[in-house]
Amino acid sequence: MTGDVAVVVRGLQKRYGERTAVAGIDLDVARGEVFALLGPNGAGKTTTVEILEGYRTRDAGEVVVLGEDPAHAGRSWRARVGIVLQSVTDLSELTVAETVRHFARYYPRPRDPDEVMATVGLSDSADQRARLLSGGQRRRLDVALGILGRPELLFLDEPTTGFDPAARRIFWLLVESLAGEGTTIVLTTHYLEEAERLADRVGVVAQGRILEVAAPADLGGRKDAQASVSWTAKDGTRQTVVTAAPTRTVTELAAAFDGEVPELSVTRPTLEETYLRMVGEL
Numbered sequence: 001m002t003g004d005v006a007v008v009v010r011g012l013q014k015r016y017g018e019r020t021a022v023a024g025i026d027l028d029v030a031r032g033e034v035f036a037l038l039g040p041n042g043a044g045k046t047t048t049v050e051i052l053e054g055y056r057t058r059d060a061g062e063v064v065v066l067g068e069d070p071a072h073a074g075r076s077w078r079a080r081v082g083i084v085l086q087s088v089t090d091l092s093e094l095t096v097a098e099t100v101r102h103f104a105r106y107y108p109r110p111r112d113p114d115e116v117m118a119t120v121g122l123s124d125s126a127d128q129r130a131r132l133l134s135g136g137q138r139r140r141l142d143v144a145l146g147i148l149g150r151p152e153l154l155f156l157d158e159p160t161t162g163f164d165p166a167a168r169r170i171f172w173l174l175v176e177s178l179a180g181e182g183t184t185i186v187l188t189t190h191y192l193e194e195a196e197r198l199a200d201r202v203g204v205v206a207q208g209r210i211l212e213v214a215a216p217a218d219l220g221g222r223k224d225a226q227a228s229v230s231w232t233a234k235d236g237t238r239q240t241v242v243t244a245a246p247t248r249t250v251t252e253l254a255a256a257f258d259g260e261v262p263e264l265s266v267t268r269p270t271l272e273e274t275y276l277r278m279v280g281e282l
């Protein structure tokens, strides 16, 4: 175990009765890394993350998070870990500001509650009862509570579910700034665009196993995948060539058309297409 590693998982297994949720997962997350777990509903992502957070027991395997086994780690370890669970926090009658200030007291070195509310875009809702917030605003409050203690490692389980597109983009900036400060981040998401934007590496999980771990640009051999060059021919038909040398194809087309190639496009497999193919849904 070196100081460069935030999370080590070996041979992790978890069953619920007859159902196997995690069937032997190996994983390493480096310190300072943003790591995204992708996978279909029921793949075992939340189970894995909750075991790493110390909220679920495991049946087999080794787990080391910030140098300790989460199953036995104490309060000082918990203060170093920030958690945004998938289910929204159960809220009382407190206002947003009261909730954030209340939770700040649990940490030895909390961030300033007003700053945190501003960071997640809740300053204008500070005096509103937390229970009455919209779904997306409640999610922002969850995120606020997760980052309040200046965690070294932040777990985000589907953090932007229910966010409108503008809120999602603001959230991405927040994650990038936390990562810029050196926070290690493990997130699960169903938004491929989110994984591509934020993650240094993604791990694709299906049926309790990791299919591949790679940088988003490399997943499923994307980087080496052939490009599709499409254009509209002089007779009006749509033409497509799949090639490893799209620049040459485009140059030849430009010469043949003596200038602009009608409705030219050059595409490679997107992360979403690659992911869907990997999990067998394309």
Ligand code: ATP
Pocket: 016, 019, 020, 021, 039, 040, 041, 042, 043, 044, 045, 046, 047, 048
């Ligand atoms: P999603 O993307 O839908 O959140 P996930 O990848 O996070 O899915 P998990 O929530 O880890 O998947 O679930 C993995 C499997 O374990 C599923 O088949 C689920 O039904 C089952 N499961 C999860 N929690 C429990 C539980 N407390 N009791 C019984 N079965 C469970």
